[in-house]
Structure formats: structure tokens, C-alpha cells
Amino acid sequence: MSPLDPLNQPDRTPAPRSRKPTMADVAARVGVSRALVSLVFRGQPGASPETRERVFEAAAELGYRPDIAARLLARGRSKVLGILFTARNPYHVDLVEAIYPAAEELGYDLVLSAAVPTRDEHKAIEALIGHRSEALLLCGPIIPVEDIEEIGRRIPTVVVGRHIRDAPVDVVTSYDRPGAREVVDYLVGLGHRDIVHVDGGSRPGGPERRRAYRDAMRAHGLADHIRVVPGNHTEEAGCDAARAMLAEDRPLPTAVFASNDQCAIGLLDVFTRSGVKIPEQVSIVGYDDSHIAGLSHIDLTTVRQDVPRLAHLAVQAADEQLRGAREAGAYLKLESKLLIRGTSGPPAQ
Amino acid sequence: MSPLDPLNQPDRTPAPRSRKPTMADVAARVGVSRALVSLVFRGQPGASPETRERVFEAAAELGYRPDIAARLLARGRSKVLGILFTARNPYHVDLVEAIYPAAEELGYDLVLSAAVPTRDEHKAIEALIGHRSEALLLCGPIIPVEDIEEIGRRIPTVVVGRHIRDAPVDVVTSYDRPGAREVVDYLVGLGHRDIVHVDGGSRPGGPERRRAYRDAMRAHGLADHIRVVPGNHTEEAGCDAARAMLAEDRPLPTAVFASNDQCAIGLLDVFTRSGVKIPEQVSIVGYDDSHIAGLSHIDLTTVRQDVPRLAHLAVQAADEQLRGAREAGAYLKLESKLLIRGTSGPPAQ
DNA sequence: GCGCGCTACTAGAGCGCGCTAGTAGGGCTA
């Protein structure tokens, strides 16, 4: 029996709480027009200081809060940005955290919509549009490019952290190639030759990092050692990849470069549980520097992206599209840099 | 110069993209009234199958999506639940993931608002109310009880994961006391006597877990070994606590029970970096079983809460308040259970 | 005394939709 069952009574009309006060209630209480209250709440000139005071007082007494939905409806511009992110992805969470202040600075409100296992990105995006987002910020979306193009045609859109060319959207991301290149250079510099890449499949950044890995290996004369294990950007994929490597006949590589931090953490997990010493036997490098990479016990060598700046540029790009300052299609890239921590070191050999 | 200055141009009309189509556009295209289109989109009876078809066709051609804000405004009930959560807290993220399907089941839409360092819970809650949430689900809110009471008086509210008594809100949470008690029983059973509790201060669950720890220690005749190190529910707090213990003269405890997983992870981090073997020298136990506890390399012994059920009950409670089925004030508790993983074991001694 | 400009305020349309009350027209019965 559900603990709530005993309470099931027929649907009564609204809850006992009194109706939410509206602007008209405040106006009536102060004895002015609705329009004036509106002025005051928007901080516009045109009301005397005394009236202003009285309006705020009355509003506080009534517990009045402006209704954003109605405000958006009435206003041409809604000043709302819709953010799509993946709840599970700590890097996305970092981005969301950074987008809040960036949006506030430009006077935007934010609506979040999470992609979760039971709710795909399409659904999440529909929700954002329905909630009157003026523009969309998509954090590392995994839906096909064509879908993103269609969305970009419908509504100003900024894609964060995924490389998309020639679509009617702005793109703000980090240079993946130099970042990945730096990883390989670093590992080779330590003496590694058997460097495996667990890739991100078609996930944002995946193809770029994979290609950069290949190029860098070739540049170091290690073309024969190129080896890409298919993966994606989840812990599970990292676990699978590690298990696959452990199950093989040949010796483990001395270094594994994962396409993102979560995947690297999956690798770490399975390797350490199997008694593989990190970094003595295998060095592991991730990508993103999501907060868990640094904070926890994980201590992962990774590539840091400048998240606050990424967030700032993304919001700014959305704003520019909205102001009509330019057409969509900007392509902004930031530097990223290798962050050496405890999961990497010289090979044992 | 204010960061807003460059923007203070007269707001131009929308971007080059054509205006968002409305219901009237669809109606005009089909050659029917707006009301009929509305009927069709709401799936109400009263339109012929042919008309229905034509409406959907026209809508697709125009790229029309119903405007949720306007719908909410026009409709009495908005069917929107507002969720407050802490972006950084993986347990909250788990909750959010679980709330989506639970809400959908009862026909509710969700609006998320994240508390982040630059945006406190009050602000986040205001945003939720402004976006016409009919009810609020607060995930482990840390604002004072009085504030929660005030919110509860204004709007149907369900608090998840924090114990609050006699407030005009529903509370859905797990039994913290038996969970914490089980942790102590388990550790004592392994032979531990020096069991330190790093508490959660006044964070949700903190006081209850602290009290349960004390009671359980006493029950085992270990009153003299009771030791509570102040902390809270972040990795940083765990790091601080670990550093504090390492800096002391006396030997390390053989077991540390942290008030949540993040705090435990902070402990793990500092201890392992300092060469303390886990669990050989110190056993560590967390609380919540957030997904990182299990998935990663962390492999933390912790207390699992039944998140899907918690989510389901929370949404159900909100729904009941909204339907007026009962007054706020329900107090629901779920069982939780110890999950033994790799960070705990018998003491070395 | 008049027009002027200024401050402080108001009237009222309209944002996109839901919903109630209504109507037109067709088929059926008696």
C-alpha cells in the first residue's frame, strides 16, 4: 500500500492557499494603476520615490512576485536562454554553473532542460522552445548534425563543445586538436610508445581528438603503434574498453588517452580493481578537467578547457544573434591546456 | 563601464529569422478558426479527422510549436513542477534524473533551477515561482527552516531529503537514523572502535546522522570513542577533515563515517595522497550512494537511498497537494540500506 | 493668460493561448 493512499480524496478545486496575488492586487492596495506598478517593478523612471516605496511595501505584504510567463508573453523579447545539458556529465554541470553568471551579466534568465536516460535531447529541446527561450545553448549535444541545423534555422542556437561546420548555429568550443596533440607529445616525451586512444565515437570532440591522436602519433613516427579502441563519453565505455584490453593476449599499453574524463575514470576503475598500478603500469589521461577529475581521489591528468570563458562566449554569441548583430555561423575556439596530475608518469620499462 | 552598456541599444525587433508562428498562423493556413486548432492540439474531441490531419500538416510546414508560457497563462493549472537542486551534488542530479519520469507519469512538466555558487537557493526558488511552477520540489535545501516555512505557505512544496517537522510542506526522505546506525553496527562488527564521524553540519540529514552515530556508539559501549569532526556535504569539507586528522598528534582513527559521499570522497582523496592505505589503515564510509560512489574508481562503501521511489513519492505528494487532496505536512520516510564496497574492511590492528 | 516642458500617472491594446457559450447545418423522428 502506498503511504499516500489513505489520503486519496476526490479532486477538489485549487489548494486552500489563496490565489497568487497579481499586479492588479498590488495596484489596488496602493491605489494606483496597474501600469505604474509595472513601471516600478521594471525599474523604469516615471514613478515618484514615495510611490515606488509604497508599491514595494504593498507587494511585500501581499507576497507578490511578478509572473515571468506573463511577462515573457507581453514583452517582445523574453530574455530567456534555454540550456540543454546532460545531467550525468560533470563537465556539462560545470558549464551550467559558469553560464549562470555569464547570462546574468547580459540580463538573461536561464531555463534548464536536462537530457536524461528517459528523456532524450529532442524532448528536452522542445521543452526549452516551449518555455519561450529566445535562444538555445546546447552543451555537447549528441543528436545528428541535420537536427541541429534544423533547430538552428528555427531559433538562434549556440553549440558548446561540439565541432559543427557550416550549420546555421554558432559554435563555441576548445581547440581539440592542439589539446589532444599536447597529450600525445607529453606521453611520448615521457617515453611512452604504446599509447592507446579510447575514443568518443561521434560524441562532441570525439572525432577531432581521435584524428589529432592519429596525426600526433604519426608525427612522432609511431604510426605502427596507433590503436584506437571504440568508446564514448561515459564511465561504462571506459570500463568496457579496459576490460577489453585486459582480456587480450598482448600486453597492456603503457598509456591510455581517453576521449573524456568520464571515460578515463571508467578505465581507472577497472584497471585498479584488476590490480593494475596507475601510473606505474599504465598512464591514463582524460579530457575536460571536469571538477571530479581534480577534486576526488581520482587525480586525473587531463586537458583543461577554459569553462568560464567558454560560457561567457557562448552567452555573448547568443546575445549577438538575438540582437541581430550578425548571422549565425560564428565559430569560436579557445585554447586548452594539459594538466598533469597523478595518473600519468614514465613507463615502467 | 557597466558590462551592460554595450547592450543598451534600443532593442531591435527579433532576429532575421521569421517570427515564430502562432496558432493563428496555422488556423489561417488551414482556413479554420484558432479555437479549432487549439482543440486539435489539445487532443480534444470536436474536430473531424480530416481537419485534424490538415491542422497537423500545416503546423508541421510552418514549424509551429505551442507556446508553453501562453498556455500556462491561459490555463488555470500549469502542470509545472519547479525543481531546486544543487548542480554540484551528484545525489541531487540522480534525484533530478529520477523525477523526470515520475513527473511525466502524472502529466507534469518540469522546470529546473540550479543553486550554484553565484546563485543561491533563494534566487533559484524565485525563478521557479516566476516560471509558474505550481509546486516546488526542493532537493536537500540548505536555507533556514523559517524560509522553507514561508515558501510552503506561499506555494505547495515538497522537501526531499531533509528532515523538517511541523512546517507547511511535505517531506519525503529516507530514514537517516537506521541507515547511520547500520553503518556503525557494521564497522563495530568488523572490529572497529575508533570510529570518527565527519558530520554534515546543519545540511540536510546532517543532524540526524550525527545523532544516530552518537546513539549507536553509545549502544555499543563506545561512548568514550565518540568523536565528531565538523564538516559539511562537499569534497572540500572532507579534505579539510582529513587534513585535520593527519595533523594531529594522536593516531588516525581506524574508520571514518562521513555524512555524505562527497565528503567521503574528499577524505579518500587526502588520505590516499598522504599514503594512507584505504581500507587497510582507515575504512571510509559515505552516505547517499550517488552514482559516482559506485561507478568510479572510488568504490565507496555507502548507504543507498531508494532514489526512484523517493522521486516518485515526491511528485505524488506535490500532486496531492495540488489536487487539494490534503493539506501540506505529510512526512514520508523510506528505508535505506548499507552498501558494502571497497573502502571499508576490518581494522589492521 | 497662454503656451511650454516636465513629472507623475492612466487607459487600453495586445502577447499566444484555453475555454465557455454559442451557431450552422444535417439527419432523424413523429
Next chain:
DNA sequence: TAGCCCTACTAGCGCGCTCTAGTAGCGCGC
């Protein structure tokens, strides 16, 4: 033929707000 019901549709108000176009009232100069 009138009377009735049923299907398929429409008119128009109102949700809570913003915003444009006003107005009322006042001090001021000439």
C-alpha cells in the same frame, strides 16, 4: 413540417503582464 439531437465548428473573453500613447497638474517665462 416542426422539433430535436448531434457533429463540427466559431466568437470572444480573459490569463498577468508590457508598452505606446496619452492626460492631469504644476511651475515657469513672457
